[in-house]
Amino acid sequence: MSKHVAVLMGGWSAEREISLRSGKACADAAERAGFRVTRIDVDRNVAARLTEVKPDVALNLLHGSPGEDGTIQGVLEILGIPYSHSGVLASALAMQKDRAKIAMSAAGVPVPEGLVISRLEAAKAHALPRPYVIKPISEGSSVGVFIVTEEHAHPPQELTRPDWTHGELVLCERFIAGKELTCAVMGDRALDVIEIVPAVKFYDFEAKYAPGGSKHVLPAILKPNVYQEVRRLALLAHRALGCRGVSRADFRFDDRMEGTQGLACLEVNTQPGMTETSLVPELAAYAGVTFEELVKWMVEDASLNR
Secondary structure, three states: OOOEEEEEEEOOOOOHHHHHHHHHHHHHHHHHOOOEEEEEEEOOOHHHHHHHHOOOEEEEOOOOOOOOOOHHHHHHHHHOOOEOOOOHHHHHHHHOHHHHHHHHHHOOOOOOOEEEEEHHHHHHOOOOOOOEEEEEOOOOOOOOOEEEOOOOOOOOHHHHOOOOOOOOEEEEEEOOOOEEEEEEEEOOEEEEEEEEEEOOOOOOHHHHHOOOOEEEEOOOOOOHHHHHHHHHHHHHHHHHOOOOOEEEEEEEEOOOOOOOOOEEEEEEEOOOOOOOOOHHHHHHHHOOOOHHHHHHHHHHHOEOOO
Protein backbone atom coordinates (compact mmCIF):
# COMPACT_ATOMS: atom_id res chain seq x y z
CA MET A 1 0.00 0.00 0.00
CA SER A 2 1.66 3.24 -1.05
CA LYS A 3 1.73 6.17 1.36
CA HIS A 4 -0.88 8.87 0.93
CA VAL A 5 0.92 12.23 0.83
CA ALA A 6 -0.81 15.61 1.20
CA VAL A 7 1.29 18.29 -0.51
CA LEU A 8 0.67 21.62 1.22
CA MET A 9 1.28 24.63 -1.01
CA GLY A 10 0.11 28.16 -1.83
CA GLY A 11 -1.06 29.81 1.35
CA TRP A 12 -1.44 33.57 1.72
CA SER A 13 2.11 34.88 2.23
CA ALA A 14 4.00 37.20 -0.14
CA GLU A 15 5.67 34.02 -1.46
CA ARG A 16 2.45 32.27 -2.51
CA GLU A 17 3.39 31.97 -6.21
CA ILE A 18 6.76 30.37 -5.46
CA SER A 19 5.10 27.96 -3.03
CA LEU A 20 2.63 26.86 -5.73
CA ARG A 21 5.58 26.16 -8.02
CA SER A 22 7.49 24.24 -5.32
CA GLY A 23 4.33 22.29 -4.46
CA LYS A 24 3.57 21.33 -8.04
CA ALA A 25 7.15 20.16 -8.71
CA CYS A 26 7.23 18.06 -5.51
CA ALA A 27 3.71 16.65 -5.98
CA ASP A 28 4.62 15.56 -9.52
CA ALA A 29 7.85 13.97 -8.25
CA ALA A 30 6.02 12.21 -5.38
CA GLU A 31 3.57 10.73 -7.89
CA ARG A 32 6.44 9.54 -10.06
CA ALA A 33 7.95 7.93 -6.95
CA GLY A 34 4.76 5.92 -6.50
CA PHE A 35 3.02 7.81 -3.68
CA ARG A 36 -0.70 8.61 -3.69
CA VAL A 37 -0.81 12.42 -3.70
CA THR A 38 -3.44 14.99 -2.72
CA ARG A 39 -2.56 18.60 -3.55
CA ILE A 40 -3.88 21.17 -1.07
CA ASP A 41 -3.83 24.90 -1.74
CA VAL A 42 -3.75 25.98 1.90
CA ASP A 43 -6.39 28.39 3.21
CA ARG A 44 -7.85 29.07 6.67
CA ASN A 45 -9.80 25.78 6.52
CA VAL A 46 -6.67 23.64 6.20
CA ALA A 47 -7.36 21.64 9.40
CA ALA A 48 -10.82 20.61 8.16
CA ARG A 49 -9.41 19.75 4.72
CA LEU A 50 -6.66 17.57 6.24
CA THR A 51 -9.18 15.83 8.53
CA GLU A 52 -11.26 15.03 5.45
CA VAL A 53 -8.30 13.87 3.31
CA LYS A 54 -6.65 11.77 6.11
CA PRO A 55 -3.12 11.62 4.62
CA ASP A 56 -0.35 9.45 6.07
CA VAL A 57 2.15 12.29 5.66
CA ALA A 58 2.11 16.04 4.95
CA LEU A 59 4.80 17.37 2.64
CA ASN A 60 5.07 21.03 3.61
CA LEU A 61 5.94 23.20 0.60
CA LEU A 62 4.57 26.46 2.00
CA HIS A 63 6.95 29.45 2.07
CA GLY A 64 6.48 32.32 4.51
CA SER A 65 3.53 32.41 6.93
CA PRO A 66 1.78 30.08 7.95
CA GLY A 67 4.01 27.30 6.61
CA GLU A 68 7.39 28.54 7.73
CA ASP A 69 6.62 30.13 11.11
CA GLY A 70 5.56 27.09 13.15
CA THR A 71 1.82 27.65 12.68
CA ILE A 72 1.07 24.85 10.21
CA GLN A 73 3.47 22.59 12.14
CA GLY A 74 1.31 23.12 15.26
CA VAL A 75 -1.84 22.22 13.30
CA LEU A 76 -0.18 19.03 11.99
CA GLU A 77 0.98 18.09 15.53
CA ILE A 78 -2.60 18.51 16.82
CA LEU A 79 -4.00 16.42 13.95
CA GLY A 80 -1.27 13.80 14.43
CA ILE A 81 -0.09 13.95 10.81
CA PRO A 82 3.68 13.34 10.37
CA TYR A 83 5.25 16.15 8.33
CA SER A 84 8.44 17.19 6.55
CA HIS A 85 10.97 19.93 7.35
CA SER A 86 11.39 21.60 10.75
CA GLY A 87 9.08 21.45 13.77
CA VAL A 88 7.16 24.16 15.65
CA LEU A 89 10.00 25.75 17.62
CA ALA A 90 12.73 25.68 14.94
CA SER A 91 10.33 27.06 12.33
CA ALA A 92 9.15 29.92 14.55
CA LEU A 93 12.70 30.73 15.66
CA ALA A 94 14.30 30.67 12.19
CA MET A 95 11.51 32.90 10.83
CA GLN A 96 12.31 35.66 13.36
CA LYS A 97 15.65 36.72 11.92
CA ASP A 98 16.65 38.80 14.96
CA ARG A 99 16.07 35.96 17.46
CA ALA A 100 17.59 33.37 15.13
CA LYS A 101 20.78 35.45 15.02
CA ILE A 102 21.02 35.35 18.83
CA ALA A 103 20.72 31.55 18.86
CA MET A 104 23.19 31.11 15.98
CA SER A 105 25.71 33.52 17.46
CA ALA A 106 25.55 31.72 20.84
CA ALA A 107 26.40 28.47 19.02
CA GLY A 108 29.45 30.06 17.36
CA VAL A 109 27.98 30.93 13.96
CA PRO A 110 29.19 34.39 12.85
CA VAL A 111 26.31 36.78 12.01
CA PRO A 112 26.31 40.42 10.83
CA GLU A 113 26.00 43.09 13.52
CA GLY A 114 22.69 44.85 13.50
CA LEU A 115 19.73 46.20 15.45
CA VAL A 116 15.94 46.02 15.42
CA ILE A 117 13.99 49.28 15.23
CA SER A 118 10.56 50.42 14.11
CA ARG A 119 10.15 50.98 10.38
CA LEU A 120 9.26 54.64 11.01
CA GLU A 121 12.48 55.20 13.01
CA ALA A 122 14.43 53.50 10.20
CA ALA A 123 12.85 55.91 7.68
CA LYS A 124 13.67 59.01 9.77
CA ALA A 125 17.44 58.71 10.03
CA HIS A 126 20.23 56.27 9.14
CA ALA A 127 20.25 53.60 11.84
CA LEU A 128 23.78 52.45 10.96
CA PRO A 129 26.79 53.84 9.06
CA ARG A 130 26.27 53.32 5.30
CA PRO A 131 26.30 50.89 3.54
CA TYR A 132 23.74 48.86 5.45
CA VAL A 133 20.72 46.66 4.80
CA ILE A 134 17.15 47.10 6.02
CA LYS A 135 14.97 43.99 5.99
CA PRO A 136 11.69 42.78 7.49
CA ILE A 137 12.20 40.49 10.46
CA SER A 138 10.13 37.67 9.06
CA GLU A 139 9.81 37.78 5.26
CA GLY A 140 11.78 35.63 2.84
CA SER A 141 12.84 35.85 -0.80
CA SER A 142 14.27 39.38 -0.43
CA VAL A 143 10.74 40.78 -0.02
CA GLY A 144 10.89 44.31 1.46
CA VAL A 145 14.72 44.45 1.53
CA PHE A 146 16.65 47.70 0.92
CA ILE A 147 20.39 48.19 0.52
CA VAL A 148 21.28 51.70 1.67
CA THR A 149 24.54 52.94 0.12
CA GLU A 150 26.71 56.06 0.39
CA GLU A 151 24.65 57.53 -2.48
CA HIS A 152 21.49 57.52 -0.36
CA ALA A 153 21.36 60.75 1.63
CA HIS A 154 18.15 59.57 3.32
CA PRO A 155 16.80 56.15 4.30
CA PRO A 156 14.14 54.61 1.99
CA GLN A 157 10.82 56.41 2.40
CA GLU A 158 8.90 53.33 1.19
CA LEU A 159 9.11 52.24 4.84
CA THR A 160 6.50 54.87 5.76
CA ARG A 161 3.92 53.77 3.18
CA PRO A 162 0.44 53.12 4.58
CA ASP A 163 0.23 49.91 2.51
CA TRP A 164 3.48 48.47 4.00
CA THR A 165 2.68 44.86 4.92
CA HIS A 166 5.97 43.55 6.29
CA GLY A 167 5.52 44.31 10.02
CA GLU A 168 6.23 47.32 12.21
CA LEU A 169 9.78 46.31 13.13
CA VAL A 170 12.73 46.00 10.74
CA LEU A 171 16.22 44.60 11.06
CA CYS A 172 19.11 46.90 10.10
CA GLU A 173 22.41 45.11 9.43
CA ARG A 174 25.87 46.05 8.31
CA PHE A 175 26.19 45.40 4.56
CA ILE A 176 28.81 42.76 3.82
CA ALA A 177 30.51 43.19 0.46
CA GLY A 178 31.70 40.15 -1.46
CA LYS A 179 30.22 36.82 -2.44
CA GLU A 180 26.72 35.49 -1.83
CA LEU A 181 26.92 31.81 -0.84
CA THR A 182 24.37 29.19 0.07
CA CYS A 183 24.64 25.68 1.51
CA ALA A 184 21.88 23.12 2.07
CA VAL A 185 21.58 20.61 4.90
CA MET A 186 19.78 17.32 4.33
CA GLY A 187 19.18 15.44 7.56
CA ASP A 188 22.51 15.48 9.37
CA ARG A 189 24.67 16.18 6.34
CA ALA A 190 25.80 19.46 4.80
CA LEU A 191 25.71 19.38 1.01
CA ASP A 192 27.93 21.54 -1.22
CA VAL A 193 28.22 25.31 -1.60
CA ILE A 194 26.80 27.47 -4.41
CA GLU A 195 27.88 31.01 -5.18
CA ILE A 196 25.01 33.12 -6.48
CA VAL A 197 26.23 35.69 -8.99
CA PRO A 198 23.44 38.18 -9.70
CA ALA A 199 22.97 39.38 -13.26
CA VAL A 200 21.28 42.43 -11.74
CA LYS A 201 22.70 44.87 -9.17
CA PHE A 202 20.86 43.37 -6.21
CA TYR A 203 19.79 39.73 -5.96
CA ASP A 204 16.12 40.39 -5.29
CA PHE A 205 12.82 38.54 -5.57
CA GLU A 206 12.79 38.85 -9.39
CA ALA A 207 16.42 37.74 -9.84
CA LYS A 208 15.82 34.66 -7.70
CA TYR A 209 12.95 33.33 -9.72
CA ALA A 210 13.25 34.85 -13.21
CA PRO A 211 15.31 32.73 -15.62
CA GLY A 212 18.69 34.33 -16.24
CA GLY A 213 18.29 36.62 -13.22
CA SER A 214 21.30 35.08 -11.51
CA LYS A 215 24.04 32.55 -12.20
CA HIS A 216 24.75 29.66 -9.85
CA VAL A 217 28.38 28.59 -9.54
CA LEU A 218 28.51 25.03 -8.19
CA PRO A 219 30.82 24.20 -6.56
CA ALA A 220 31.57 27.76 -5.43
CA ILE A 221 35.12 28.81 -6.27
CA LEU A 222 36.57 29.26 -2.78
CA LYS A 223 39.73 28.22 -0.96
CA PRO A 224 39.22 24.71 0.46
CA ASN A 225 39.31 25.96 4.09
CA VAL A 226 36.58 28.55 3.36
CA TYR A 227 34.46 26.00 1.44
CA GLN A 228 34.58 23.51 4.31
CA GLU A 229 33.88 26.25 6.86
CA VAL A 230 30.67 27.24 5.03
CA ARG A 231 29.54 23.60 5.17
CA ARG A 232 30.47 23.30 8.86
CA LEU A 233 28.63 26.54 9.72
CA ALA A 234 25.52 25.56 7.73
CA LEU A 235 25.22 22.35 9.76
CA LEU A 236 26.01 24.20 13.00
CA ALA A 237 23.29 26.81 12.27
CA HIS A 238 20.78 24.03 11.35
CA ARG A 239 21.47 22.34 14.70
CA ALA A 240 21.56 25.56 16.73
CA LEU A 241 18.02 26.41 15.60
CA GLY A 242 16.86 22.79 16.00
CA CYS A 243 16.02 22.35 12.29
CA ARG A 244 15.03 19.02 10.80
CA GLY A 245 14.83 17.57 7.29
CA VAL A 246 16.04 19.98 4.64
CA SER A 247 17.20 23.55 5.34
CA ARG A 248 19.35 26.10 3.51
CA ALA A 249 21.74 28.60 5.08
CA ASP A 250 22.62 31.82 3.25
CA PHE A 251 25.99 33.50 3.77
CA ARG A 252 27.96 36.57 2.72
CA PHE A 253 31.72 36.26 2.33
CA ASP A 254 34.00 39.27 2.22
CA ASP A 255 36.99 37.68 0.49
CA ARG A 256 39.22 40.69 1.23
CA MET A 257 39.51 39.47 4.81
CA GLU A 258 41.99 36.85 5.95
CA GLY A 259 41.04 33.16 6.03
CA THR A 260 37.41 32.60 6.96
CA GLN A 261 36.98 35.85 8.92
CA GLY A 262 34.83 37.42 6.19
CA LEU A 263 32.05 34.80 6.54
CA ALA A 264 28.68 35.69 8.07
CA CYS A 265 25.44 33.71 8.09
CA LEU A 266 22.47 35.87 7.11
CA GLU A 267 19.70 33.39 7.81
CA VAL A 268 18.53 29.78 7.70
CA ASN A 269 15.56 28.95 5.48
CA THR A 270 13.55 26.09 6.98
CA GLN A 271 11.27 25.91 3.89
CA PRO A 272 13.65 26.57 0.99
CA GLY A 273 12.38 26.74 -2.60
CA MET A 274 11.78 23.30 -4.07
CA THR A 275 11.17 23.79 -7.78
CA GLU A 276 13.41 21.57 -9.93
CA THR A 277 15.70 24.55 -10.59
CA SER A 278 15.83 25.75 -6.96
CA LEU A 279 19.08 25.82 -5.01
CA VAL A 280 18.41 22.81 -2.73
CA PRO A 281 17.48 20.39 -5.56
CA GLU A 282 20.52 21.67 -7.48
CA LEU A 283 22.78 20.93 -4.49
CA ALA A 284 21.16 17.51 -3.98
CA ALA A 285 21.66 16.64 -7.66
CA TYR A 286 25.34 17.59 -7.38
CA ALA A 287 25.57 15.16 -4.43
CA GLY A 288 24.04 12.43 -6.62
CA VAL A 289 20.47 12.68 -5.28
CA THR A 290 17.85 13.13 -8.03
CA PHE A 291 14.86 15.41 -7.52
CA GLU A 292 12.58 12.39 -7.20
CA GLU A 293 14.91 10.78 -4.63
CA LEU A 294 15.03 14.04 -2.66
CA VAL A 295 11.22 14.25 -2.50
CA LYS A 296 11.01 10.54 -1.57
CA TRP A 297 13.56 11.14 1.20
CA MET A 298 11.51 14.07 2.55
CA VAL A 299 8.37 11.90 2.64
CA GLU A 300 10.22 9.01 4.39
CA ASP A 301 11.86 11.46 6.84
CA ALA A 302 8.49 12.96 7.93
CA SER A 303 7.56 12.58 11.60
CA LEU A 304 5.82 14.21 14.55
CA ASN A 305 7.56 16.01 17.46
CA ARG A 306 10.15 17.52 15.17
